[in-house]
Amino acid sequence: MTKVIGTHNGSFHCDEALAVFMLRQTQAFKNSTLIRTRDQQKLDECDIVVDVGGVYDPEKNRYDHHQRGFFETFSPHHSIKLSSAGLIYKHFGKEIIGTRLNLNSTDQKLELLYQKVYEDFIEGLDAQDNGINRYPEECSAKYKDLTNLPRRVAGLNPWWNSKNPSFDGQFYKAVELTGSEFYGMIDYLGLAWLPARDIVMRAFEKRFEIDKSGKILVLDGFCPWKEHVFDLEKEQNIAKDENILYTVYPDEARGWRVQCVPATLDSYSSRKLLPEEWRGLRDSELSEKAKIEGCIFIHMTGFIGGNGTKDGALEMAKKALNS
Known part of the structure; x- marks a missing residue:
């Protein structure tokens, strides 16, 4: 039976677009369909729900971050709360990277890339979705923003004065855009950044x-x-x-x-x-x-x-x- 991913309808953001893309790269949800709604009864029937519903419960495949009392971060070493992109990446990211780069789950490089992709790509999306200033009061940046992706995704929403706007159609474009950027980052880190690290590591050791x-x-x-x-x-x-x-x-x-x-x-x-x-x-x-x-x-x-x-x-x- 085809599985169903649920997220909210109307205006969309970068985090749920990327979350949907990532889920479709996993073994469990690679052939899934998508429903965009705020009808709770319809959401309850979905196999997995992201960015809506007011519940974070991995055992039930519910991944929202808007509810009061939600303080989940990627790890104890990170202070920025997760968005739906961060939540899906936290739970499915290793599988996606391992499949993309043909890395075994026990390969130390997989853990290194899992952390690196979060810090260079996902964390900035989490922060911007949660309204966290990149430069609070200190001089150094609180997180990285290498792509300006949230702003570009926001620009895919129909104009405020559009007649008969197609939110769903534009959302699918956002899914493809975020996915292309996400895989571009994984490919670069796995196939260019990591080999460079090996060269520098050899020099460092000698x-x-x-x-x-x-x-x-x-x-x-x-x-x-x-x-x-x-x-x-x-x-x-x-x-x-x-x-x-x-x-x-x-x-x-x-x-x-x-x-x-x-x-x-x-x-x-x-x-x-x-x-x-x-x-x-x-x-x-x-x-x-x-x-x-x-x-x-x-x-x-x-x-x-x-x-x-x-x-x-x-x-x-x-x-x-x-x-």
């Missing part, structure tokens, strides 16, 4: 072989590395005075790069810039000044430089470290 300070990473391939450096330092409780200062990695076009680790993930300032007397110099002039063969350039601001060889770039990093 950093004391590179330099006794442990403050230089040499990556064996080009990849986005900044976020992973900060994550690994936090996970391994690295003291501030032992933080990574430079990364050395192959340039996609030519030679090798040495780059300063930023002061914070989104900062334009660096923990320690390359020497001032090198900045703005190129080629033989830079090589002569630095007394290192094969130098290519140092940016005027001192945050990045290049050398024709791995050994040359590493020597630049070591000299900068001790400057």
Whole structure:
């Protein structure tokens, strides 16, 4: 028998659109139909109900978050209350990611991705649906908003002055939009972000072989590395005075790069810039000044430089470290 998902009719939001999409990716509800109503009698007949009904009870497949006394969060480490998207993700997210990326339920990467998808994608939807300011009074953001998805979903609602508006038709568009974004995030994290983390992890584990300070990473391939450096330092409780200062990695076009680790993930300032007397110099002039063969350039601001060889770039990093 075909199962039925229930949610409310009328104006819709990002959270229930994504919740419906996610449910249809699960084994239990992949061929389900959808009913949009606020008629409680009809909702009671549904196999699962999201974002309406005033009940959160996983055993009964009821996932609303609007009722008084609801304080469910993703985990004790999170303070933002869940929306219907967060509720469905909390209970079905691992299955969806595992199926999408062909990961076994015992694979440690599945747990890592499950947490990461929530923090980078779902948590922001939960917060915005619950009316939580991203910047309360503190300077740092309370959650991530990488997609502006709730605003785009809201824009799919019929205009206030539309004649004969088709809420259901537009809601199905919202389901497809949120699902496409959700799977896009899972695919990126599983197939690009995670392999980059593996590269940075290998460099992190070998950093004391590179330099006794442990403050230089040499990556064996080009990849986005900044976020992973900060994550690994936090996970391994690295003291501030032992933080990574430079990364050395192959340039996609030519030679090798040495780059300063930023002061914070989104900062334009660096923990320690390359020497001032090198900045703005190129080629033989830079090589002569630095007394290192094969130098290519140092940016005027001192945050990045290049050398024709791995050994040359590493020597630049070591000299900068001790400057």
